[in-house]
Amino acid sequence: MNMKYKPVLSLAQSLDIAGAAHTEAERLGCRVTVAVVDDGGHVLLTHRMDGASPMSGRVAPEKATMAALARRETKLLEDMVNGGRAGLLSSPTLHGMIEGGVPVMLEGECIGAVGISGAKAEEDTRIARAGVAAFRSV
Numbered sequence: 529m530n531m532k533y534k535p536v537l538s539l540a541q542s543l544d545i546a547g548a549a550h551t552e553a554e555r556l557g558c559r560v561t562v563a564v565v566d567d568g569g570h571v572l573l574t575h576r577m578d579g580a581s582p583m584s585g586r587v588a589p590e591k592a593t594m595a596a597l598a599r600r601e602t603k604l605l606e607d608m609v610n611g612g613r614a615g616l617l618s619s620p621t622l623h624g625m626i627e628g629g630v631p632v633m634l635e636g637e638c639i640g641a642v643g644i645s646g647a648k649a650e651e652d653t654r655i656a657r658a659g660v661a662a663f664r665s666v
Contacts, residue, residue: 537566537632537640541663542573545632545642548662552655553577553647560646560655561588567638569593577646584646590624591652592643595631597622599638602629603653628652630660 537545542564549562559579564572569592576585594602605625609616616625627649632640642659644652 534567534637535634535639537564537572537663539572542640544662545659546573546575549642549644549655549659550575550577552658553644553651556647556651556655558647558651558655560644560652561585562655562659563588563592563643563645564632564640564659565589565592565596565643566640567596569596569641572640580646587624587626587645588628588643590643591626591629591645591656592624592641593629594622594624595629595641595643596638599631601627601631601653602643603627603649628656630656632660632663 545564546562553560559577561576561580561584563574571589591602606627629643631638642656644656
């Protein structure tokens with residue numbers, strides 16, 4: 529039998545991603561929630577910084593899930609909706625189509641994603657990208 533194997537994010541890698549995102553958020557003076565999900569959008573880790581908005585704890589995992597399922601940054605989806613593709617909003621169970629979700633890619637495959645909520649939109653993305661960059665250096 530020819531089985532297909534795929535890489536998955538480990539807890540240690542998720543902690544590295546969250547740690548790097550946390551460090552970048554502190555550097556920017558932001559208080560955010562960091563969510564790391566697997567390729568199906570299932571939460572592996574959620575990390576809410578002291579002082580982060582309670583709402584960010586709900587939004588960050590949604591952004592991460594959307595980035596994982598769409599296999600692209602959520603800013604691209606937000607831009608599509610803002611550009612007139614309102615039909616995207618009728619997709620079932622799709623939440624988090626706002627900037628701040630970034631997929632984790634390995635050898636061209638999405639293996640998970642990071643979602644950040646609690647700062648300005650562009651800061652959320654910058655913090656998420658810092659987390660993803662930490663994964664790449666592992």
